[in-house]
Amino acid sequence: MSRGDVFRAEPEVNRSLTEYEEAIRQVRGVTAARVVADSRGAISEIHVLAGPGRGPKQIVRDIESSLMARFGLSVDHKKISVAQVGETAATLMSWGTGRIRLLNVSYTVTSTEAEAEVEIEFDDVVHRGRASGPASTVNRLRVAAEATLRAVEEYLDSDHRFALDDVSVIDLRWRKVVLTMLSVLGPGGEEVLIGTSLLRVNEAEAVARSVLDALNRRFTVLLRKSAPCDRTESPGPGDDQART
Numbered sequence: 331m332s333r334g335d336v337f338r339a340e341p342e343v344n345r346s347l348t349e350y351e352e353a354i355r356q357v358r359g360v361t362a363a364r365v366v367a368d369s370r371g372a373i374s375e376i377h378v379l380a381g382p383g384r385g386p387k388q389i390v391r392d393i394e395s396s397l398m399a400r401f402g403l404s405v406d407h408k409k410i411s412v413a414q415v416g417e418t419a420a421t422l423m424s425w426g427t428g429r430i431r432l433l434n435v436s437y438t439v440t441s442t443e444a445e446a447e448v449e450i451e452f453d454d455v456v457h458r459g460r461a462s463g464p465a466s467t468v469n470r471l472r473v474a475a476e477a478t479l480r481a482v483e484e485y486l487d488s489d490h491r492f493a494l495d496d497v498s499v500i501d502l503r504w505r506k507v508v509l510t511m512l513s514v515l516g517p518g519g520e521e522v523l524i525g526t527s528l529l530r531v532n533e534a535e536a537v538a539r540s541v542l543d544a545l546n547r548r549f550t551v552l553l554r555k556s557a558p559c560d561r562t563e564s565p566g567p568g569d570d571q572a573r574t
Contacts, residue, residue, distance in 0.1 A: 348429075348546075350376075353400050357392045359384040373403075376410045386412040429546045430482065437474060437534035444470045446477040448538050457484040471497045474537040475510055482545060490516040497537060499529060508533075510540040 347365045350373070354363035359380045366375040380389050390410045397403040433456065434449040445462040459481030463473045472494060479492045495511040506529040514521045525544025529536040 350397065350401070350403075353396050354378060354393055357389060357396055359389055360393075373405055373409060376405065378410065378412045380412050430542050432535070432538055432542060435474070435532065435535045435538050437532075439465050439470060441465065444473045446474045446534055448474070448477040448481050450478070450481045450542070452485055455485070457481045459484070468498075471499070471508070471533070471537050474534040475512075475541050478538045478541040479512070482541075490514065495522070497540070499533075505529075508536040508540040510537065510544055512541070512544055 347367060350365045351363045354360055354365070354376065360378055361381055362379040364377045365373060366377070368374040376393065378389065378393065380386070389412050390407050393410055394405055394407060397405055429452075431451045432448070433451055434447075436447040438445050442465055443462060444465040445460070447458060447460045449456060449458045451457075459477045459479065461473050461476035461480060463469050463476075475494050475497045479494060483490075483492060491514075493513040493515060495513055497508065497510045500507050500509050508527045508529050510525045512523055512525075514523060523544040525540040525542065527536045527539035527543055
């Protein structure tokens with residue numbers, strides 16, 4: 331590896347993928363973005379959804395310029411793929427481009443039973459999910475993960491479901507990390523997502539954060555039960571008379 335390669339990879343390791351995705355989403359025409367890193371932490375792929383009106387080559391050039399200007403990061407244009415969608419889909423995907431926020435995790439364990447309640451917030455709407463099950467060493471982790479998924483599912487339409495594939499605690503040097511693998515099932519097929527969270531003190535909270543880490547990069551492109559066009563206000567006192 332040349333010195334130039336080392337220099338280019340360094341900013342990628344020192345910055346989070348979330349920062350890159352946020353910068354890319356600010357490029358005109360981009361509605362969603364996902365950045366994939368290799369085992370060294372260097373960017374290997376950038377996937378972008380864009381609306382109509384701008385050419386893919388122009389969007390790619392703007393992404394390259396944005397990453398260079400903000401992070402001093404040079405990305406080969408061949409690593410950037412742009413998929414353009416129609417106006418209706420672009421509007422839907424750009425709605426609510428924030429991230430799910432973890433508000434609270436309640437977790438109780440007896441000698442036989444584990445129970446979790448997870449509270450999350452997205453786009454100023456709060457949902458809670460609950461789950462319970464046998465208090466075995468492995469199942470305790472699954473209970474916290476299932477409660478998180480049930481809370482997130484409240485935001486989705488009936489065409490999308492989650493399946494928890496695995497959740498475990500792994501050792502990385504002197505640190506413990508929660509690793510969660512789950513599948514998103516929908517009309518377009520199945521997609522496997524992986525999330526991680528550093529285990530500090532609260533195991534259940536780390537599990538919930540690992541689930542959200544897996545979902546947050548894809549959540550804004552999943553259909554929600556209520557898009558902005560579905561939000562209607564209750565008629566005012568005189569509205570019925572005005573329509574007659």
